[in-house]
Amino acid sequence: MSTAHVLLGFLAERPKHGYELKKEHDHRLAGAKPLAYGQVYATLQRLERDGLAEVAETQQEGGPERTLYAITDSGRAELEQWLNTVEPSAPYVASPLFARVAVAGKAADGYLLRQREAHLARMRELTAEKASGAPAQVLAADYALQHLDADLRWIETALARMKEDSNA
């Protein structure tokens, strides 16, 4: 995912400063890793360098200097293009979970059961969070839940195949 495009998207609404962008990122992309301030400012400088955003105003009211950034016309064009680009389906599927099973083969069944429990425990946490979550958090929790569920269903299929193979 491109942090630059996400920040451009937030700037398209109105000019904002770095602190506000960080807060907005962490709220609207609930479930994603929180953005570090350093990364926000590095990204804004890169957007400015590429002509996609510009400094609209520098405020200083007693406290530290705050720079207000605005999106440019070419920034809007770039954002529009990104929003409409279909993400290519990944040509390779790799995960540490799958790699362990590929290496261990049938000996992976004990590991798979423990992995299954860990995933289900996380699903329980997410389900509980959803009950009291804001809409952005519910959407993020749904996304995480359905991905964990996909892993769980694969684990169950893998265990069934291992059993079938050992019976054959």
Place this chain on the structure above:
Amino acid sequence: MRSSPLRDRAARASQLLLHCLAGVVRPKSGEVVLDGRRIDTLAEAELTRLRRENFGVVFQFGELVPELTAVENVALPMLFNRHGRQEAMTAAAQWLARLEVSDCAEQRTGELSGGQRQRVAVARALVTGPRVVFADEPTGALDTLGGEQVMSALLDAARASRTAVVLVTHDNRVAAYADREIALRDGAVLAGVHR
């Protein structure tokens, strides 16, 4: 409250176990204990009474009585427990309100949507204030959001009335509502995970 989903790839074993726990089927071996009291050896009449007073059931398709209205369906377990008709109908109406299906009270169950039917079934399971509700794939016939609403309604209501829920499901997302899981595979307990 504790909720435990019982799970099996071939739903049959978990359903059989649910029926044993609910006192519908007597197990060939093993014991069924409720609050320290063995129930699988009780005489039929006593077991029936215990079931009526302590257990509620929610099935996948609601299994409501089609000739009756929603509110009459919910009142039915109260009438079986020899409460007066007025008292039963009042309690039923209150439960329909708690589950946000008061609008459907006078409709026959055939006119209800799947989600409404399951809410009525939840109300019927809880109206007698049971100790345990057994739910067999309660969201199996619903779409994702409909299922989510029924699960929340069931668990919120059960929590408020301090009723334990035993769920049978093959859906991990439904299982994730429970505090504890007992997984079955090929008829045997695979893993029991405590919170």
